[in-house]
Amino acid sequence: CHDRDGRFDDFFDQFERFFGARFRGGARQERSLGSGFIISPEGFIATNNHVVEGGDEVKVNLQFKGKEESYDATVVGRDQETDLAVLKIDTEHELPTLQWGDxxxxxxxxxxxxxxxxxxxxxxxxxxxxxxxxxxxxxxxxxxxxxxxxxxxxxxxxxxxxxxxxxxxxxxxxxxxxxxxxxxxxxxxxxxxxxxxxxx
Incomplete structure (x- = not known):
């Protein structure tokens, strides 16, 4: 357990403002699980291509104030060579985002x-x-x-x-x-x- 007064303070401050995303995509009643993160307040989400590839539908689960909500996601686009994909959800909530580092x-x-x-x-x-x-x-x-x-x-x-x-x-x-x-x-x-x- 890390002390909140230690060197991880900056990270935990960021984490408390970050709402995780969970994805389920499936074909023939099969399901797969993956992760992702919000990259814009408009609801764009980054994930791996192999998380959503071949899925008939993709659902994103978000937590707001301890309550989980599920959203249908649109696959905006995928790139197989780099294994990247972008999803889009529509929600009335103000979505927190993660920032890119170098x-x-x-x-x-x-x-x-x-x-x-x-x-x-x-x-x-x-x-x-x-x-x-x-x-x-x-x-x-x-x-x-x-x-x-x-x-x-x-x-x-x-x-x-x-x-x-x-x-x-x-x-x-x-x-x-x-x-x-x-x-x-x-x-x-x-x-x-x-x-x-x-x-x-």
């Missing part, structure tokens, strides 16, 4: 925090460090991942990897299933550019 200036050994929905356990927070940068894992032409030992599990895909200022420096995307503490995130500088193109 993944290029992050250094190996710096602390990071992952937020997501592992195994359906929504709003889970794990902490770790950046283990490596520029990892090639055989995922395609844009193979350039941040490696972290922050615990990432099925359901975390699409969720944010944050620096200690609460800024998004990566989008959690993959794990080594046979290992422990080996997770990968799409760098924010790449994700931000691709997501901007998807939205236009």
């Amino acid at each position: 993944s290029d200036i992050m250094k190996i050994g710096q602390w990071v925090v992952a937020i997501g929905n592992p195994f359906g356990l929504d709003h889970s927070v794990t902490a770790g460090i950046i283990s490596a940068k520029g990892r090639v894992i055989g995922s395609g032409p844009f193979d350039d991942f941040i490696q972290t030992d922050a615990s990432i599990n099925p359901g975390n895909s699409g969720g944010p990897l944050l620096n200690m200022q609460g800024e998004v420096i990566g989008i959690n995307s993959a794990i080594v299933a046979s290992g422990q503490g080996i997770g990968f995130a799409i760098p924010s500088n790449m994700a931000r550019r691709v997501i901007a193109q998807i939205r236009t």
Whole structure:
């Protein structure tokens, strides 16, 4: 348990203003779980392509003042090569957003925090460090991942990897299933550019 008076204060202040998102998409009555985060007050949400790919419908669950609400989401666009997707929901609530950080200036050994929905356990927070940068894992032409030992599990895909200022420096995307503490995130500088193109 981290002391709220310690070095994580800035992060927890950001986290308390952040409402997690949970997604369910499915085909043939199958369901999959993933994560995401709000990138604009108008209801645009960033996630992974593989979270929504093949789904007949996508639902987003948000919490407002302790009450969970479910929304039908529209898939604005997807990019298979970078495994990124943008969703859109309509709500009367004023939506809080996360801000992008600069993944290029992050250094190996710096602390990071992952937020997501592992195994359906929504709003889970794990902490770790950046283990490596520029990892090639055989995922395609844009193979350039941040490696972290922050615990990432099925359901975390699409969720944010944050620096200690609460800024998004990566989008959690993959794990080594046979290992422990080996997770990968799409760098924010790449994700931000691709997501901007998807939205236009």
